[in-house]
Amino acid sequence: MLKRLCAILATTVLAAPLAFGVARASETEELAPFKMIRSLQYVQDSVVLGDHSAIEMQRFMLGEIDKRLRAADEAIFRDPRNVDAALVYVMSGGNPETLEYLTDRDIEGNFDARVTDSLRQYLRGKGPLIVESLSKAAPEYKNSRVGPYLFLILGNASSQQDPVAAMRYYDWARLTAPGTIIEEAALRRSVSLAVQAGDQEKGFRYALNYARRYLTSPYASQFADVFVDLAVAHFDEAVEKRVAEILGFMDQARQREVYLRVARRAAIAGNETLARLASGRAEELARAGGGQSLLLASFYEGLAAVPSEDVFTAAQTLAAIPDDKLSPRDRALREAARAIAEEVVRRPQDESPAQASLPIPETPPGPETEGREAGETGSGMSPFADATHTSPSEKAPAPGGEPPTGAEHPAASDPAVDGFVANGRSKIKEIDALLAEEGL
Known part of the structure; x- marks a missing residue:
């Protein structure tokens, strides 16, 4: 690429000195800015087309063009091509102060004030x-x-x-x-x-x-x-x-990286189907390379399974992954998922006599139990899905439309129940704070 660049620079009067990356000041000063900008554009286009070795040449060209513009006589900007070159230079990552310098000295009105004012604001x-x-x-x-x-x-x-x-x-x-x-x-x-x-x-x-x-x-x-x-x-x-x-345009390593990113984002968003699919694709692509990518695919699949009926298996999968194999952000995710899984599977402690003596209702399940049968977590506290549980004081009426019976009031005001609900809410606040600290 550098040989081709040298040929182009040679045809634009820069000749041999710049072809070797070192131009004498006198020759650079005589070169019109618009000719130097053509070389800069070629270099920048080469960078985005894959020639990363041209990045250093880009920096060199920006520096040389800056010197040339600041040393140029005002008369050179009577040529509209040089005015355009100065604007392109600034919009291509050049020094913003150079635009200020040129417009402050522009007594002939060669620069369009509408454009230069907008660029300076931008x-x-x-x-x-x-x-x-x-x-x-x-x-x-x-x-x-x-x-x-x-x-x-x-x-x-x-x-x-x-x-x-x-x-x-x-x-x-x-x-x-x-x-x-x-x-x-x-x-x-x-x-x-x-x-x-x-x-x-x-x-x-x-x-x-x-x-x-x-x-x-x-x-x-x-x-x-x-x-x-x-x-x-x-x-x-x-x-x-x-x-x-x-993804078919990418090699396997890049495909695997994208699938892992999709799996992670889907797991955080609570999209279990996509998280499982992307994790599976990443695992397939990782089998050839193995190692870290395979482990991360398994990790994100485990995260996606936390709010599902496979919560026990998911919790075991997450616990089996060593800390040193995960980034700080993923470790925070695992701790949050582990806390959620524990809340899902844990039985309420310290049952009160009032709770123990309550008969098992034979009525059709209400809104709370319907949510569990639909595949939601038992506690309704998962950040991967909407929490729609109600507090004991806001207990919904039975499907038949009858108000709660008097036998339900002792359980609603029982200190043990209130303590369990308060503990659950406290745990969720801790999890939310943990995720917020990691920017998730």
């Missing part, structure tokens, strides 16, 4: 404030060199306020700059916005396009995170096929 972290002004100015640059960059910035700025509009801006950016770092960023961020907007169809289309082209990008791990969100949020049989299609 680079200060005030993106939402520029949406109105930049959305009016950007269409004028649709067919210019800076057009794709401006629409990418506009998409970033409007993504929180209006995800649907942001996706349209990203679409324009990537369609006018195919095969570039602009398209890579637009596709990756569009997947995330599709999740926010609940647009499953667009999300999987963007994800498929990204998987076909940019899995070797250094930013592909960010894509994997948002792809997992997409899969978990819209899982069904049809989605399973689409997930498999997209």
Whole structure:
């Protein structure tokens, strides 16, 4: 790749000195900024297409362009190509202070104040404030060199306020700059916005396009995170096929990593079906590699089984995994799941005489027992599902509509029962605090 880069740099007047990575100051100063920007764009596009060795060259080019722009005479910006080069430099990770320096010295009005003011606001972290002004100015640059960059910035700025509009801006950016770092960023961020907007169809289309082209990008791990969100949020049989299609572009190691992430997210969300499916797929892929991936797949499957009828087996599986095999976040998850499992299977202690003397009701089960027969946990305290239990003072009437009988009141006000309920609620608060500390 470096040989090809050297050839390009040589044709743009940089010649031999820069071909070896060391350019003399006098030669660099004579090089027009727009010619240097072409080389920077080539380097950046090479990085997202998989040539990670070009990252150092990218840093070098950014430094050299910064020096050239600051040393340039004002007359050089009478050429619109050099104005565009300065804007592209700043939007490509360049020094924001250089834009301030250039616009402060621009007495001839070569820079569009609408664009430069918007960029300065954006680079200060005030993106939402520029949406109105930049959305009016950007269409004028649709067919210019800076057009794709401006629409990418506009998409970033409007993504929180209006995800649907942001996706349209990203679409324009990537369609006018195919095969570039602009398209890579637009596709990756569009997947995330599709999740926010609940647009499953667009999300999987963007994800498929990204998987076909940019899995070797250094930013592909960010894509994997948002792809997992997409899969978990819209899982069904049809989605399973689409997930498999997209993962087909990855090698086995990457497929296994994605399935493990899906299993973990699904287990936390209480989606037992997806957690079991993803864990099973990860186990199949891990058998060849074995080791840590196989253990994690078993771990997430155990987490998913806690709120099910297999709670005993799940608790044993989780307890058998050594602490040193899990990350701190996964250890916190295990402790939370273990506490839940203990609450599910533990019998109430210290039965009061009033409870022991109560007859076993022969009436049809009420709402509380119906929830247990439907597969919910016996205590109704699992964070993997909605807790809908009622307190003793809010006991629901029987299915027939009759109010509670007088015999039920002693149990409702019994200190032992109240103590058991209070202990259960306290345990849940401890679990919630543990999960909050780990950011789960």
